[in-house]
Amino acid sequence: MARKIGSRYTANQILGRGSAGTVWLGEGPDGPVAIKLLREDLASDQELVGRFVQERTALLGLEHPRIVTVRDLVVDGNDLAxxxxxxxxxxxxxRLERERRLAPEAAVAIVADVADALAAAHAAGVVHRDVKPENVLLDMQGPLGPGGAHPALLTDFGVAKLIDSPKRTRATKIIGTPDYLAPEIVEGLPPRAAVDIYALATVLYELLAGFTPFGGGHPGAVLRRHVTETVVPLPGIPEELWQLLVQCLAKAPASRLRASELAARLREQLPTLAGLPPLEVDEPDPAEEEAGEPAPAAAPEAEPVRRRGAVSLVPGARPDSNRDTHTSMRVPAPDELAGGAHGTARVPRAAGAPRPGSARHRAAVRRRRVTLGVAGVLVAAAVGVGAWFASADGDDQAPQDTHSTSAP
Structure with a gap:
């Protein structure tokens, strides 16, 4: 059902829903447009409306081939769009849900496009604050790039900042999606440009592996891992690409590359990635991660579990609710961040290899220990038998040696 948005636009069809609002296919004076209509409770917040108007100039002035251009901001009664x-x-x-993981060349080409978008935004003083696959659009009408990748455009600039008002979050809440939050945000520090680099590196890791480096399980555990855990290498990833990932996932914001540097470094590596197939990596099982045991097998008639890169923050939420996640979470206390994190990191491994700490892994360790123990006993026995023979041989030869030395 069509609805008017302000005096110039008509929303005709819903394209998607998220926690911040609904995206519509619309029509404007210059043709088709996408209209993000924010939730009614957000539109009724006068402080947010004021911030919305204040951000108008910055958002309308943000133009780049890799950024989805904001044409207009509409404030009309209960409508904020x-x-x-x-x-x-x-x-x-x-695309990630369809293919599970991408070939390195395509993944790097897409992320390089997004890095270009961030470089332009950061130069204009705008921090995105919610970089994730849901906010990267692939232009199917654009020319194919390296690895057959479609041009990538970054969208939703300014939405996280608009919603993150002091009244709404104060100093005890976090705005964003847990899997992609930089450690400094978890610790309550103000978001700078480096948070976008950390999130984009997380996206690249996810495109290569099929899962995020610190995701899985309860959102609180995810936040803790960002602060306390070190990313574990992906089997089969080229070393130069891995070192680039590690630098951009550094806990210290100053250690990360700037967006323009990241884009240039990624494109330098494209020739060496041509033709490489997607990595063969087993995804950590959230049940194993939490309990250290394999997850029970599902019943034959049960529907397959859909794995997602981001953890839903709202119990019972709609399946697409984390496509636009701007949900506030409590900032963990220092003692919560310091404790209980050891051993909770999601550990990538070669396909078929047991996860460290799992029942399969412990069984393999026990078998190795038994094998080594048996080998040790056999070696000790062999040494003992050798020593016995040496002693016996020495006893037999002693009189001869004595006799020969006493001969005239």
Missing amino acids: LVMDLVRGTDLRT
């Missing part, structure tokens, strides 16, 4: 260019394609999450 961003009018954006319509991108004919899909989002990166949809």
